[in-house]
Amino acid sequence: MTSIFMIFTLATTALAKGAIECNFLEPTGPRRCSGAVGQPLIFHLTDTVNPDVMLKKDKKHMILKVKKHSVTVNEEYGSFTDGILKLGKATKRHSGDYLLEEFGSDGNLQKKINMQLQITASVSKPAVSQVCLSPDLMNVSCSSEGDAVEFTLTLDGHFLLQTEGRSPSQSSGTINHQTEDRCGVSSVTISLYGQLTGHLVCHVENNVSRDETVVRLTSCEEVSSFPVVTVAVTAGVVSLLLLVLLCLWIKHVRNQPRPTTVDEGNGEVEIIYSDVRVTRKPRA
The missing domain is CATH 2.60.40.10 (Immunoglobulins)
Known part of the structure; x- marks a missing residue:
């Protein structure tokens, strides 16, 4: 896909x-x-x-x-x-x-x-992504570096979600999760109706700093294939996304099986596991 x-x-x-x-x-x-x-x-x-x-x-x-x-x-x-x-x-x-x-x-x-x-540690410019899972369902995620990050999500000025002291409150949608991993990246994800459109604002802050990102939500009804990922990018956000990918790669490597040595007589054969991925290029 x-x-x-x-x-x-x-x-x-x-x-x-x-x-x-x-x-x-x-x-x-x-x-x-x-x-x-x-x-x-x-x-x-x-x-x-x-x-x-x-x-x-x-x-x-x-x-x-x-x-x-x-x-x-x-x-x-x-x-x-x-x-x-x-x-x-x-x-x-x-x-x-x-x-x-x-x-x-x-x-x-x-x-x-x-x-x-x-x-x-100050908050970083938040990275925002929209994932269309079906014509009627989308996930919107916001991520930021920093200490004790608090999130506020609004759509065309209407309140969607706010976290205070890691405890989320909301007026609509469903919160999937909010995490803070070892790399110091906090994130929050909310599920919304797939045909919603408008300007979504992700505002992040802590006791020393604040920042926000504004993106235009696209209706999932207009999408012909799923899933579709929409990512908001700036120079600062690129480094944040790379950090998230690096954390995922580190976790993946840690979960890989370790090399096993098999003894046969006086010889040793080392079995090395490798991870091969094939990426399908989009059709022209």
Whole structure:
């Protein structure tokens, strides 16, 4: 059975990224700070002139120590100047619980501040596909990279599906599945009436980013053979689709039987299993 692929060109929604600034200058107490992977990360630690301070991560990793004008900074972090620690571009490794202690000239503890930092991977431009299973049934899927991705699907402004905290809600259609595999790709699939048409919007977001893709649904009634796959593609989406294919290939390889060695006398014969696929070209 021959599958048909249709390609769309889409516009990308840009999301500006500023620096992540975590402020330890507030009164004593727990604090929270969050941002996206790749953003500049800045800690505002103290406004005291020539202070003695100590900054630890997760109660065991020494990040910064300043004592009697001697400054020691963890090599994975940046520079400390005028009470400000600049850590460069944030990674998920920077997430954790930070404890700042500031001491007076007499060596006594003057200030103690806790800061919880959460660095999140931004969502990617979503990839959208429409699969016509019959004239009366289609599946619409949306996939995106990132952490804690939430999906919203609408058709010509009418709400179809929304996921909140991995729990989907909907006004129409049937949800097939929502998954997040080891490659960090989340996806959601919904079954719809095959003769629906209109502009479908897949909106994705998390606590640090958002993006969306708009495609035109085609009526499955106009299709002469099934299944028919329609894919929305941009430069960013191409890499996402390749990642999904790579994950599927890795899973396929892991499920293949391992080579078996047969001993006959002093000789060994190695049996190697290979996977051969034949692709049928579309008729002219």
